[in-house]
């Protein structure tokens with residue numbers, strides 16, 4: 378196990394690499410980088426502190442830090458925006474936290490080949506603000522659009538809400554430079570060319586280094602896809618008096634073949650109840666509304682105009698009531714704010730309690746969605762009855778496959794958690810609740826995470842089960858690339874790869 382302590386000699390050597398202002402050891406800097414917005418065992422906060430934070434500016438500095446860490450067997454954890462919801466950027470063994478925010482430059486905008494090359498520390502909103510004047514955009518659009526950084530999007534291989542039209546980070550990142558766990562700097566992509574989108578040369582290593590949650594290295598530069606800025610956007614929300622009609626409408630829209638479809642979205646009855654009850658930002662719907670199905674179109678004006686007529690017909694075909702022209706665009710725009718939850722939940726008597734947000738995400742085959750939703754709410758109700766710590770905030774579903782908005786869905790359940798009240802028993806109850814939710818997905822042929830990652834307790838223990846026989850290959854790759862287990866150790870059960878010792 379990598380557990381070496383970081384002494385003043387190591388801190389001095391780090392200062393020699395990244396400069397005096399690139400090394401932080403004060404308490405506030407360490408505590409601020411010990412957690413992410415997901416629920417956290419606050420009663421054990423100091424177990425998650427890094428020993429030191431470094432803020433490099435170049436790939437060479439990152440490489441030198443990683444080589445030093447190997448020399449002393451010190452854990453290294455990369456951190457981008459720190460918005461990941463699976464604890465990927467949370468240090469489990471202390472060590473050196475590499476904060477990449479200073480590597481936020483745009484190196485090249487290539488309007489001939491439609492690419493942009495950036496540092497991993499730039500956030501998506503800032504990047505698109507700079508691209509706007511050129512009539513192009515980088516269409517990765519998570520709900521965390523304003524705060525997630527390119528390095529974190531690669532680290533998690535997350536989901537874009539416009540993925541049905543433009544793809545997700547795994548499709549939109551063309552190539553990148555990565556510092557391997559041993560400190561070597563390599564370039565991965567499709568073949569060798571930094572701007573090539575399809576090649577048959579060699580192994581396709583790019584996908585191996587997407588979504589590894591900092592366990593296989595640190596991305597230091599990325600070349601991304603540019604698409605023409607959409608000339609027109611059209612969003613439609615349809616209200617239903619019954620979940621089943623909304624669920625079937627989701628499939629009708631997803632399978633329609635509309636090429637400009639950015640994504641389809643579903644709110645289950647518990648989500649509508651929760652929004653009606655506690656989300657002041659939401660437009661309150663009448664009592665008869667039990668479920669919502671929404672979709673958005675992006676493209677040239679003639680394309681979107683024609684497709685919007687089809688979308689309206691599909692949305693209404695099973696009795697959906699259109700939310701109205703005045704409300705729809707604003708409701709869709711709120712996709713980036715909807716998770717700025719009210720930071721309170723309720724107990725069984727309706728009493729308001731201060732609560733933080735937990736989002737459990739999964740990839741679930743379309744046919745299994747009703748059964749999984751029913752079981753998730755039953756599991757949650759059981760824990761709510763026993764512990765006055767949890768609240769059910771309902772479920773959203775999104776189209777999951779890039780360019781294929783059918784077949785499987787990103788399904789998420791949002792839970793309120795009274796973090797302040799957590800003691801060890803409460804925390805263990807939360808972990809066990811998460812594990813039951815994740816296990817349900819495996820029982821229904823799904824994957825325990827569609828976008829956030831399987832790096833949290835509760836999910837992490839199920840990774841070997843979900844991976845099946847390929848778990849052996851995953852461990853072999855980890856051990857080969859990271860012989861000293863320095864990169865983000867303790868995550869995804871990967872310590873198992875070193876059972877005979879490092």
Ligand SMILES: Cc1cc2nc3c(=O)[nH]c(=O)nc-3n(C[C@H](O)[C@H](O)[C@H](O)COP(=O)(O)OP(=O)(O)OC[C@H]3O[C@@H](n4cnc5c(N)ncnc54)[C@H](O)[C@@H]3O)c2cc1C
Nearest residue numbers: 457458459460461465519520526528529532535536591596
């Ligand atoms: C309000 C809210 C809404 C969200 N909505 C979405 C959504 O719609 N879709 C979605 O996919 N996610 C969503 N998320 C989760 C989160 O924003 C994403 O997981 C995002 O990709 C994380 O980016 P980050 O920059 O914050 O990365 P971090 O949280 O800092 O890091 C994420 C992981 O990547 C690793 N990492 C970071 N930088 C690097 C690097 N340079 N090289 C290698 N590994 C690295 C870290 O070690 C960690 O394991 C949401 C989160 C919040 C708080």
